[in-house]
Amino acid sequence: MDVSQQNTGKPFPGEVHPTAGGGILVTKLDEVINWARSNSLWPLVFGTSCCAIEMMSTAAAKYDWSRFGFEVARATPRQADVIIIAGTIVNKMAPVLKRLYDQMADPKYVIAMGACATSGGPFFYNTYSVVKGADHVIPVDVYVAGCPPRPEALLHALITLQEKIKNGVPGKIRLGDQEQTGRAES
């Protein structure tokens, strides 16, 4: 999916046809669901190294990701919609990450924040302990470059994820042991 430089999404998917005493809303249910989901993404409290500091900064007053609907960071995966992999994933952490992801309710989304989560980054060569990219463990929706990325970059990633959801890119749903895509395109 291409990333647009400006947010071109409509504020609400649908049209209001005015009638006497009110109006009739014409829309598609799938689009309304996507719209609702994209604007209340609850991130999981998860940070394994310095990227987590930038993530906390993004959450704090100056950058304030609650402007985009991310303020409800959950300390349990069962209530979270999106996991931001903020930091290095080492071999011992990989099963923990997998378990956290499996415990999240569908639909669920993953953002790989920074060089370590994307590819291993500075630990790609000559390291015995680091997973070379979190996508070896769980599927990733949005990658963010940087070491660590600036809060603006993380915000851009979060908005990109919102656009993905609004455009009907499905979250992953696990059926049995097969990784399958979610609802059919509307």
Place this chain on the structure above:
Amino acid sequence: MNKDELKIRLAELLPGVTFEDGAEWTTIVIDPACWEGFARELCGGKGLEFDYLFCVTAVDWKTHFVMEYHLTSTIHRHTVVVKAKLDHERPVIRTVSDIWRTAEFHEREAYDLMGVEFVGHPDLRRLFMTDEWKGWPLRKDYDDPVNMIKL
């Protein structure tokens, strides 16, 4: 005790011992065989009383290992660094975990990553690496074709 006084005192304790110059702290190089008695003297000796072991490190120099112990005294505010040269084939040294309790974890770490064996350690097993891990990852000659990508 200032640095010169400390040097004289330590030279009295271990005659013929060598000092290293040019570092921030007084550095003494000992024979690992006499480490236990020397350590007890450093910990309990009158006027020395090094009661705080704040760093334990193993260094791989390819031909040999060097164990480094950073000691300080919270009473006298003096610091000493003790180095002991170990054989590269089989690095063995007496534990000091019974003298400074903090050494228990520090020595486990040195064992886990460098493979230094501490004789008399109460619980010498893997600390960071998994129990079934083979090899000593921080050694210079360590190779791991599965997990490591070579530059």
